[in-house]
């Protein structure tokens with residue numbers, strides 16, 4: 001067992017965990033941060049999508065030893081704080097479009113959406129249908145069209 | 159030919175004449191009101207010979223009737239903070255029933271929606287058959303009782319306010335939780351919560367208002383749990399912290415339904431970091447550890463001796479051959495000798511009904527009692543099974559119903575709840591059990607493989623006969639619907655008494671909505687070795703797909719346009735209206751490039767109708783489009799769905815259900831199936847089992863909620879699937895020039911590397927940081 005220090009949702013944390021434990025379990029089982037969901041554990045369903053240093057990543061596929069003390073992890077619980085509001089514009093768009101059905105995939109969808117919009121902008125354009133097609137996050141309730149609409153609306157507020 | 163031209167269903171539905179009901183004010187310190195769930199209105203149960211059974215009496219009616227005599231109360235409580243609370247004896251899995259129930263209460267109580275709190279009731283054995291969420295029946299069976307209870311609460315509040323404000327009820331106005339007298343003086347529901355209470359329980363007569371007065375019901379509303387969902391605070395079973403309940407997973411057998419004989423390296427695995435317990439149960443070897451990650455490592459390390467499974471050596475081909483053997487013969491009706499006969503046969507492969515949230519449950523089993531937390535659509539059945547397995551009286555088992563991350567029929571079964579209880583007993587401590595994703599397609603519930611054969615005869619522009627023989631691997635109905643049938647056999651329409659569960663449910667759900675002369679639709683089921691269940695819309699996606707493809711085929715043979723042909727033969731004006739709607743909104747018949755085509759289909763069930771029009775792109779450039787890590791294929795570019803679901807509580811929620819149904823239908827037609835090979839299913843991941851992903855979602859989606867003058871809600875949770883499968887399949891046939899006969903269309907290609915069976919779960923990757931974006 002060793003100690004690992006990094007930042008989660010703006011707060012520094014230190015956890016005792018084996019080096020190999022994937023960050024998803026450090027968040028959920030040790031820190032009790034349950035917004036990121038388990039859907040596959042092998043980086044294909046994207047339900048656990050969170051941010052590391054402002055970029056989307058999947059904590060089920062990262063060992064805790066690979067997180068540096070300077071790294072900042074943001075989960076859905078900390079997303080609103082990154083814009084200093086009650087809700088991030090993407091979350092607001094999700095409410096406006098009543099996107100969630102069972103809601104299980106939605107923390108991951110929203111985190112992916114925010115990163116995808118930023119990625120498109122970095123590439124010099126607004127989000128397109130081709131970008132949206134690349135989003136791998138599964139919604140087994142099938143609310144894909146509302147997700148697409150909400151991302152476009154959320155982007156407008158970002 | 160049987161006379162089938164009339165339209166019996168709506169005429170037999172209860173109408174406005176019956177709006178007076180009895181409910182109760184429950185004795186206590188604050189206002190509590192109740193109504194009997196048995197108030198749900200009855201459909202006519204007389205079955206004339208002409209129309210098919212579901213037109214008059216369907217699965218929903220049966221469930222509603224089965225729920226009726228249990229004479230049990232649902233209760234709404236008013237609180238001093240001005241809110242009302244209600245525990246719904248059903249399971250929320252994303253279908254929006256907590257929101258629609260809150261809307262009904264807000265409507266009758268004149269309370270803002272955000273002041274109504276709807277929770278899920280734990281298992282209440284006294285409700286007997288009245289605590290099963292399935293068959294899209296929730297709103298149908300709870301609508302009137304909830305209205306009655308809420309209306310009685312409002313009446314009690316008005317009575318108390320009259321005294322309080324020195325006025326008379328008739329002059330008072332209630333709005334948004336405040337009652338105002340003509341003098342301008344007002345009092346809030348919160349202030350009245352104790353004053354309106356009654357020391358003793360008393361019966362109250364109430365008259366419900368007509369739907370024309372509704373201001374909440376029928377208006378689009380957002381889900382009441384939406385904010386929790388988007389902020390990550392919505393609590394699913396695995397997000398709960400039950401003291402001492404550590405992560406637990408099961409190392410499962412390499413073949414379907416195998417079982418463990420011995421653990422060969424117990425000591426070694428027990429010594430792994432974080433691992434606390436290892437026990438053997440009938441389904442595998444359970445491991446408890448500090449984190450699920452360590453459970454996965456332990457599961458991968460376990461060396462277990464296994465007993466053979468239930469389908470050793472079997473594959474898709476051997477099972478299909480068995481199905482063909484079990485197919486019932488056609489009874490060719492007497493038709494004129496000149497009539498032409500056409501035969502078709504369709505095959506539907508195994509599909510997984512898994513939700514995104516895997517099977518999971520928390521259990522705390524002690525020597526004399528047990529508590530379980532799980533997403534359960536039939537909690538009373540689960541409670542009974544757990545009690546039996548533990549040798550405890552049913553009353554010693556508490557089953558808490560937790561909101562679920564999707565169900566699609568999967569959560570009708572208490573598989574994880576039962577397994578968690580067994581593990582908790584064996585370990586002697588609480589457990590938080592979660593299935594690995596790989597366990598779901600490999601050992602979890604499936605929608606059974608089936609064939610559907612159809613023979614039709616036609617002559618002189620008329621279809622004279624339409625015979626369907628649906629043959630399926632046995633569907634497991636041992637989750638409550640089955641018990642309902644056993645206990646209520648006498649309530650079924652005449653002629654159904656002698657049938658088994660499956661045949662009964664088939665007969666109660668399947669109806670061919672066309673005037674096609676002599677119609678017979680029969681089911682035969684065989685082989686009980688698989689873990690099956692009724693996936694969203696049970697038999698209908700397969701049956702409707704087969705029917706509607708045959709109808710396209712008949713239209714072609716008879717030289718008619720597919721929409722015109724359907725309009726000519728459809729029985730009901732509601733079905734015709736829905737079809738006309740999608741045809742006009744979707745611009746049926748518009749010119750499409752080669753390799754693209756439209757498809758159209760209708761489906762009738764749960765006293766409702768759906769019509770779907772899709773456009774499908776099968777051009778090579780689309781089929782082979784390159785999206786990183788995606789398996790692509792034909793794409794539905796546009797979907798238009800029209801739904802007539804009777805009285806609609808929440809059109810926005812209904813649209814969401816239709817959107818989900820369309821996504822399901824696309825997957826069932828094109829991409830999602832399980833491959834059985836050598837006694838086990840090959841799929842072990844969402845990248846093996848191709849449920850619709852963003853790259854396969856329609857670029858354009860439109861849902862039209864058809865106006866309805868019905869005063870009763872119909873079923874909605876499942877209604878969108880069947881017509882979509884059929885429409886996509888039809889479009890594929892038109893775009894490629896060949897009618898598809900096996901589903902999903904891409905089943906032939908196994909486009910993934912099969913993951914290991916020993917160990918049964920894949921190694922978690924470590925390269926996540928190289929894939930950030």
Ligand code: FES
Nearest residue numbers: 039041043046060
């Ligand atoms: S759980 Fe992390 S991608 Fe599926």
Ligand code: FES
Nearest residue numbers: 103105139140141
């Ligand atoms: S909302 Fe249920 S999985 Fe997406």
